[in-house]
Amino acid sequence: MLPASTHAPVLLDEPALYAVLVGEATVRVGQATHTVAERNGLYVAAGETVHVDPRPGSVVIPVPAVGVRAASHSSVTIRDEEWPGLLHAFTASLGHLDGPGAPVEVHGGAAEGLAAPTPPRSPELRALADALIAHPSSDIATWLAETAPGWSRRTAQRRFVAETGLTISAWLRRARVHRAAQHLAEARDLEWIAHLVGYQSVAGFIRAFADEAGMTPGQWRSARMNSNAASARLVFRDASTEHGQRTWTRVNGAHVAVWAAMGEATLWVRGKALTLSEGEAAIIPAGMPNALEIPEGSLLIPVGFRSGVTGGLGVTTHAATLGPLGSLISGETGIETVASMLAAYTSIGAVDVHPDRGFAAVLAGSALQDDDSDDALLASFASFCSKAPDVETAIAARHLGCGERTLHRIVADKTGETLAAWRRLSRMTGARNRLGEGARPSEISRDLGYAHLPAFSRAFREVHGASPASLNVPNLLFSRGAWGRWAPTPRVSARNASDTISS
Template sequence: MIGNDIVLPAVQLPGVRLSESMLYAVLRGAAEVETGGEILRLESCTGIWVPAGDVVAVRPALGAVVLPIPVAGGGRALATRVAVPKHAHTSLLHAFANVLGHVDGATGPAQLELSGGGPERLAPPPAPASEALGVLAKLLTERPEMRLADAVAEAVPGWSVRTVQRRFLAETGWSVAAWVRRQRVRAAAKLLAEGRDLQWVAHTVGYSGVPAFSRAFSESTGLSPGQWRHSSAAATAGVVPAEIGLGHLWEAAERRTWTRVNGAHVAVWAALGSANLVVGGRNVHLSEGDAVVVPAGTPNEFRIPSGSMLLPLGFRSAHTGEIGAPLRPASIGSLGTAGLLEAVLASYTKVGVIDVDPDHGFQAALSGSVRAPTTNDDVLLGRVANLYAREPYLRMTGAAARLGVDERELGAAVQRRAGVQFSAWLRLLRMTRARNQLGDGETPSEISRGLGYAHLPAFSRAFRAVHGAAPAGLSVPNLKPTRAAWGREMRVPATAL
């Protein structure tokens, strides 16, 4: 638990306004979560669900593991404490792996839902920074039935309503109307929990009638006034915290990663169960706990049996040096091995762990595996993959000139190491980037222009040839909101795509 023996980090990420609902589940250790102006302390096997639109800051304690995943709220509109029992951890980790975007057919967020539990207390809206607007806010809180114009005249005489609205929004991030509505609903929620008459409550907090009050209350809380009163009474009687509905999300047949060519070296880990890798024409089997490094520029695909879990451990730019084709994976440990899940979180999020080296997992996979000796072909393949990751629009002539090699030499090296002609290899690398960009919310037109295609139909044909469907019809989920909630604007740096 968080107490005198656990020190939270002094340097912390600023709060993020969520554009989708998120669950922050504490799998190990403890964490502090700030949302709605309140600081909540969470212990192992607990979590908090935060609705879209709220600002949240997550601060794990040293040694803690916090899993951030998008989760539908089952109609909720308020931050909710959640029980996260150990038997749910594996399914949550599967959901986390899904959101990383490497599994073919990933459906994105909203597959898990919360159920049960009483309503959480409504958090107050943020207070204005200036003294003048603070006086106005206090007046509106104490007299929620008061008209705004009258409150302005009393609290800040000489100010216009429009000036107040503009400055209030700048200081709080909320419109005056939204701020007052939250305060009215907070006051009403307390009165309803006390069993007060509905019509009396509506008039007391400033509404002319029950219908208008009920609409405002439901929009703010996700519950009708009657449902709130009933849930509050049940919670007082000892209702358990909300639970996570897991369903049968991961009982289906085997899955696979989509075929790709990465612009960086990528370490991949069979965290649970097994997996089979096809890389550069070779087949490599991974048993549970095995990890392997896929060299930059090498076509690859993993097949994942039912119930198994494959996680990327991290990545390195090809500028760090060449890596030979994998021959035998490293045995680094399964999900319970200390430091490995932490390395995944450190590589792909900024909110799940603190003071963890994101290169730890990659180094473990690299040092423990057996790889083919590197050649000049490996050097050249890594260099050209890295170049195209940064400048995907280049033609082969331009790439060869930038690398200082003959076109024929470049094409032959790619053929020998990747097993395909240069044109097919380049198309696969570009379409790997294109699919990643779809997962960052970019449109096919934007991606097409960035990759150097003169016309969208030509890009669509190339995309279909690699991924089996047009970019507009593949249903790649937009994962950018999740990555932003993780403290990342992009999936990974461009050179690691």
């Protein structure tokens, strides 16, 4: 029996859309409570504190990083043909796709409130933020010298982004607009509000307000007063069915199950291709170099994972059949698989579904090559390296109970790569994941044991075709807040790596 849902409220660092595919969910945003019915969604702006409580049997798709073109608390009626786009946007936020994701924007809706930006956590930056709010037209450098003496503006900017997700100027603009909205609701004069929140002209204030709220101050005040304002609508700026995509070549520390929900996809494992027809699914074994090609019009979704320490798995020789996403609208198969995926990757998507259900279904329906002790050792080694990427091979071998030469042989036999090439791909898989958690290249380089940043950048470029500074990996860490999960993957240094394999 699964435990009852006990999700704590989370402070959103980015806007999110909570879309209810099946059932109903109560979404509390600040002091307001919303009941979101089936085939509807609720848009919540960054800076809001949100608590999502799905009813038993409900399926909720939390889509983070939604474009800001509506006021917070806007309701959305979701059409049948829009669900694949929302699923694509969710899976893109998992960080496995190469290239741009599928940005979703919410346009229109009632202006029920504009959220304040997330406050900084450190005392110095909190004092800076308070000073800038109290004196919005003052120079940032002046107050930085007062609240954080000895800090450079560059240091303050970097730490401010890490703590709030916004630059200082973007944070201040959002804080000004939030304060302005409070006075707009009180029917204050527009010019008076503009000067109060630090703008020299009404025109500049209107532009800044429209950029943040998606409507002018006058439109916002009218919408605020109109309790019967129309529902917002979804706009997909880059629909998943209009272009092909691929995953970046990687070595996973876990076994991962993937599902061709729409169209077909090609899974490459150790240079060999397995074509997944629509509705089919397969398992990517931990430790095996892999990539996926997703043609135009197709949608591939990860549906679950298991740690490599749970044992070895052979390569899929015959895919499992889960049914296509098309049945999402007309039947239960697609809904059950989507619920399994959400249970594996979120805490609020399907609270009464076991997080291993999707992976177990794919494993039960697949035909795999016979696995042996070498497969299990490779999977454990991959899991070990993903947690302690800078660990020396000799130390890993000793902890795994084998010789270093044994690891060289197993990696070569099972993956077709030398151990050095495999370790580089494994490290760079972790490095790209860290970029998706907001880590800086210099920090990643140091954690991976590189003596100099240029050496790390060269290794990264060999695997990913671009330097870590130029790849422009989106920060996916804040997505976990929208999903009900905050903590990034734990990182372990070589000094205490011997304790990680059993975790």
